[in-house]
Structure formats: structure tokens, C-alpha cells
Amino acid sequence: MTNQSFAHDVVAWAKQRLDEIDAMIAQAEKSADELKESARTEADQALSRLRVSRAKLEGQLEDLRTQAEAAKSSASQAQQALEDEWVEAESAFQAFLTSTGEQTEIARNAIAARAEAQRKSWESALNDLHAQVTTAVEKAGEEFDAAIGRLSTEAEKAKAKIGQASSAGDETWQAIKTGLSEAKAVHEKTIKKIAEALSKAF
Known part of the structure; x- marks a missing residue:
């Protein structure tokens, strides 16, 4: 992250x-x-x-x-x-090409070497990105499904406990408050896992 x-x-x-x-x-x-x-x-x-x-x-x-x-x-x-520094590097490269004058083979080789380096760099970046996205999307999907399942379960528990709150005695009320705190902690942890999984995907 x-x-x-x-x-x-x-x-x-x-x-x-x-x-x-x-x-x-x-x-x-x-x-x-x-x-x-x-x-x-x-x-x-x-x-x-x-x-x-x-x-x-x-x-x-x-x-x-x-x-x-x-x-x-x-x-x-x-x-x-x-x-800014890249502009300077580009300017220096163009000055080198200009300095070759009539020796076009030298300029052609320099341009070809640069183009090959760019191609390799782009290919490597695309391969890395593809691998990262594929892995991240698969993992995010699994984590998202699991997290949504846990969140739904905890939401149902919390809903049931909130429904009991109005008729609860002191002891029951304390148990409900504890349960709600636990549900909130699970909710926060789940939301965090979902956000982490999605941030990895993008």
C-alpha cells in the first residue's frame, strides 16, 4: 500500500x-x-x-x-x-546525433539501441503489470467474497442484538453492547481488508 x-x-x-x-x-x-x-x-x-x-x-x-x-x-x-533532467538528457542525445554528421550508421545504431531499450522496458512493464493485476484481481475477488460473507453474518447478528436492546435488562444490555463492539471490530477489519485488496488491484 x-x-x-x-x-x-x-x-x-x-x-x-x-x-x-x-x-x-x-x-x-x-x-x-x-x-x-x-x-x-x-x-x-x-x-x-x-x-x-x-x-x-x-x-x-x-x-x-x-x-x-x-x-x-x-x-x-x-x-x-x-x-526537467530528462529534457536535458534528450537534448544531449539529440546533440550527439547531430555531431555524427554524415556518419549516418552511428546515428542509426544509436537510435536503434534506444528503440530496443524502450521496447524491452515497455514489454517488461506490461508483463509485470499483467501478472500483478491478474494475481491482485483473483486475490481481491476471493477476499472480497469472504469479507462480504463475514460482514453479512455480523450485520445480521448486530441487527438481532439491536432489536433486543429496548427490552434488555442491565446484564443483557451489557452483553449486547459487548456483542456490538465485537461486530464493529469485525466490520472495521473486513472493510480494511476489502480496501487493501482493491488497492492492490488498482
Whole structure:
């Protein structure tokens, strides 16, 4: 996985967490008035912590975006330097061809050697790309099918547990929360595997 795709994945993960926190804050604010006085104080403290955590997460996300932009800019500058140097190399090669004057055999051999090197390079690149794509697509397909199967299973379990939540006692509620946490962990792991498999394919 490239640094750029890794940064993209982390940004996507952080945006998902921000969406979750926003939903939690909105629901907590909506429910706060219904709490008894003693519970209200604790809930307000927890809500305050949640808001602080959200602000920090958003700040860290902005830092990551800035770093990703800087890395992209640095890569663009390096690419520009390579392209500039290639212009110089091309100019030097043309000057060499010009210097051969009437000795056309020398120029012809130089051009033929260059064309052969380009052909080999392109052929090698195409063969490598074909092998990578074939392997990656096969593996991505297998991982995707397996991941979707696991995700569907966990989604059904989570749906069933959420349905039980309204009538649950304390002990059952704790078990449901644990189950939902486990389902969320499996979901995140599965989504990550799918993203990795697809990034390898492309």
C-alpha cells in the first residue's frame, strides 16, 4: 500500500469516526433533558469529554490532510525535477546525433539501441503489470467474497442484538453492547481488508 493510499484510508477512517461522534453527541444532547439530576451531571461531563475528543480528532484529521498535501507536493516537485533532467538528457542525445554528421550508421545504431531499450522496458512493464493485476484481481475477488460473507453474518447478528436492546435488562444490555463492539471490530477489519485488496488491484 502506498503512503498516499494509506493516508487516504486513515482520512476516511477519521471521517467515519467524526460522523459517529456527531451522531453520539446529537443523541446525547437530545436525551440529556430526560435524565435525572444525579445522572445528568455525569452525562454532561461525559458529553463535554466527547466534544473535546471530537475537536481533537478533527484537528488531527486536518494535520493529516496537511501532511498528505505536503507529501503530494514533494512528490510533484521530485517528478518535475526528473522531467526537467530528462529534457536535458534528450537534448544531449539529440546533440550527439547531430555531431555524427554524415556518419549516418552511428546515428542509426544509436537510435536503434534506444528503440530496443524502450521496447524491452515497455514489454517488461506490461508483463509485470499483467501478472500483478491478474494475481491482485483473483486475490481481491476471493477476499472480497469472504469479507462480504463475514460482514453479512455480523450485520445480521448486530441487527438481532439491536432489536433486543429496548427490552434488555442491565446484564443483557451489557452483553449486547459487548456483542456490538465485537461486530464493529469485525466490520472495521473486513472493510480494511476489502480496501487493501482493491488497492492492490488498482
